[in-house]
Amino acid sequence: MTSDPYTVLGVAKSASAGDIRKAYHKLAKQLHPDLNPGDRDAEERFKEAQAAYDIVGDADKRARFDKGEIDADGQERPTQQSYRHYADAGADHPYHSADGYADFGDMGDVFSDLFGQARRGGPGGGQNMRMRGSDVRYTFEVDFMDAARGAKRRITMPDGRELDLTVPASLRDGQVLRLKSKGMPGVGGGPNGDALITVHVKAHKLFRREGNDVHVELPIALHEAVLGGKVRVPTIDGPVTMTVPKNTNSGDRLRLKGKGFAVGKGDKRGDQHISLRVVLPEEPDAELEAFLQSWAEAHSYDPRVDMEV
Amino acid sequence: MRESELLKTVSNVRRVELRRWVEKGWVVPERRDGEFWFREIDVARVQLVIEMRRDLAIAEDGIPTVLSLVDQVYGLRNQLRQLGEAIQAQPGDVRKAIADRLRPDD
Numbered sequence: 001m002t003s004d005p006y007t008v009l010g011v012a013k014s015a016s017a018g019d020i021r022k023a024y025h026k027l028a029k030q031l032h033p034d035l036n037p038g039d040r041d042a043e044e045r046f047k048e049a050q051a052a053y054d055i056v057g058d059a060d061k062r063a064r065f066d067k068g069e070i071d072a073d074g075q076e077r078p079t080q081q082s083y084r085h086y087a088d089a090g091a092d093h094p095y096h097s098a099d100g101y102a103d104f105g106d107m108g109d110v111f112s113d114l115f116g117q118a119r120r121g122g123p124g125g126g127q128n129m130r131m132r133g134s135d136v137r138y139t140f141e142v143d144f145m146d147a148a149r150g151a152k153r154r155i156t157m158p159d160g161r162e163l164d165l166t167v168p169a170s171l172r173d174g175q176v177l178r179l180k181s182k183g184m185p186g187v188g189g190g191p192n193g194d195a196l197i198t199v200h201v202k203a204h205k206l207f208r209r210e211g212n213d214v215h216v217e218l219p220i221a222l223h224e225a226v227l228g229g230k231v232r233v234p235t236i237d238g239p240v241t242m243t244v245p246k247n248t249n250s251g252d253r254l255r256l257k258g259k260g261f262a263v264g265k266g267d268k269r270g271d272q273h274i275s276l277r278v279v280l281p282e283e284p285d286a287e288l289e290a291f292l293q294s295w296a297e298a299h300s301y302d303p304r305v306d307m308e309v
Numbered sequence: 310m311r312e313s314e315l316l317k318t319v320s321n322v323r324r325v326e327l328r329r330w331v332e333k334g335w336v337v338p339e340r341r342d343g344e345f346w347f348r349e350i351d352v353a354r355v356q357l358v359i360e361m362r363r364d365l366a367i368a369e370d371g372i373p374t375v376l377s378l379v380d381q382v383y384g385l386r387n388q389l390r391q392l393g394e395a396i397q398a399q400p401g402d403v404r405k406a407i408a409d410r411l412r413p414d415d
Contacts, residue, residue, distance in 0.1 A: 028364040034357055034379050037386060050364065083357040086350035087383040093350050094337040097380035101388060174398065211400065 005052030005065070005072055013066070017059065024053040033084050043082070092134045133184035133193035140165065140197050144204035147171040148236040148261060157195070165197060170212070170262040173201040206234055212261040212270030219279040220244055222288075235259045235272055242274070250278045312338075312345045315352055321359050330358060335376055 006013050009023045029035070031046040055072065056062045064070050087095060140155055150169030156162050163182055176198050183193025201209075208215045218233055228246035232239045235256060242256065253275050260270025281288070316324055330336045331345065336354050338345040347355070358376075361367045367375060396407055 025364070025366040028360075029366075032360065032365060035375075037382055053364075081349070081353055083350075083353040083379075084383075086353050087379075088386060091384070091387045095350070095354065095380050095383075096387070097377070097384040098388075099377075100381035100385040 003048060003052070003072060005056045008048050008052035009056065011056075017057075020053070020056055024049060024057060033082050034087075037084055037088060043084075094131065131187040131190045133186040133190065135193040135196055136183045137196045137198065139200060141200045141202055142167055142171070143202055144207060144209075145236065147173075147199070147201040148207075155197070163195065167199065171199060171201065173199075173209075175199050207236060209261065212263050214260045214270065214272040216272060216274050217277055218274045219277050220248065222278060222280055225249070225276075225278045233272075233274060236261075244276065248276055248278075250276065252276045310347050310352065312347070315347050315355065319352065319355055319359070321363060322355060327355065330355070333373070335372065 006015070009020060009027065011020055011023045015023070027049045028046065031042045031049060033039075033043040033046055036042040052072070054061070055065050055070070061070065065072070086093065136157075138155075138157060140153075142151065142153065146153070146167055148170065150171070151167045153165045153167060154162055155165050161182075163179060165177065165179070167177075176196050179195040179197065181192040182195035186192050206216055214236060216234065218231070220231060223229075224231060224244055225248045226246070228244050228248065230241050231244050233242045233256070237259065240256065240259070242254065244254070253273055256272040256274065258269045259272035262269050310318070312324070312327065316322065316327065327336075331338060335358055336347075336351055338347045338351050340346065357379075358372060361372055361375060362369070396404060399407075
């Protein structure tokens with residue numbers, strides 16, 4: 001902080017103590033960080049004004065500054081976290097107020113449902129007010145198949161309590177489940193907060209979810225690729241039989257309708273997409289080699305013809 | 310921290326004032342074993358009330374009004390942020406539909 005305090009406050013060097021105080025109050029009202037919570041610039045300028053006022057707002061320090069005994073440096077107030085730092089970090093504090101949108105409940109209760117917050121106390125309530133307990137947040141991991149089919153799981157909270165969690169079918173990675181009244185206890189007869197469980201879905205070794213569809217890569221043997229035939233395919237409902245058409249290539253895709261994740265609460269479901277991959281026998285096969293040798297002599301073809309190589 | 314520690318840490322506030330602020334509900338410390346216990350946010354809030362009076366020259370009568378507005382602004386900011394994060398987590402077509410709905414008609 002090296003700016004001249006008189007310049008910062010916008011007053012002349014000869015200004016009276018009263019003028020300096022007025023100029024400072026005017027700036028402070030304009031720039032206070034809690035009255036401008038989104039404005040970083042205002043916060044910096046407020047600190048600067050505070051530092052300036054600490055010098056020239058004090059008759060003794062002002063005289064010493066004017067004589068050059070102290071400079072504008074080193075006069076900053078000890079850095080403390082501003083109120084904004086805490087109040088802006090979330091809603092889990094006693095000063096949180098939902099009054100700014102309390103009447104949005106008319107909009108089909110979207111807001112009150114979404115945020116699940118009863119009106120909490122603000123200034124004026126004192127210690128006797130009814131206050132809803134805080135929500136608590138946890139994370140939990142479920143297997144892919146549990147997330148697909150739905151499951152009941154007993155989870156142990158960090159504080160040792162056990163809660164029964166119903167994982168709904170078709171749960172998405174990162175979905176937040178709300179357990180009503182399982183958060184912190186309310187104060188003064190107020191309702192308990194909720195437990196908000198963020199559920200992460202573990203990856204599966206075969207299935208991959210995209211939207212409501214499931215993707216699977218299915219290896220097929222050379223003879224299945226050439227001749228076609230019935231193959232068993234894993235789905236999230238268990239294995240099913242599917243027909244691979246004749247002359248199937250690696251990368252060809254097939255679709256099983258309705259074998260994906262449930263869409264909404266009805267019967268509608270996404271699809272399963274199967275990407276086929278032709279796999280040769282693990283060990284070289286002399287018979288196959290001999291056959292292809294003679295076959296290629298008469299039936300050679302160039303799959304790279306379009307690449308002009 | 311205890312009340313005595315707060316009074317040592319934060320200058321420009323007297324015990325009698327602090328008690329009055331707590332009584333009025335401007336600051337809501339926890340109670341532990343019959344004593345007030347001030348969390349970090351409570352200390353910062355005490356600091357805020359001091360600044361309102363000293364730096365902003367707000368009269369005592371005006372402070373509940375300003376505090377109430379400040380609380381509402383942070384409440385709204387918090388919800389707005391949550392809503393923004395929720396929208397951000399939606400698939401592209403949902404995000405686009407919301408953006409289209411918010412865009413004023415040309």
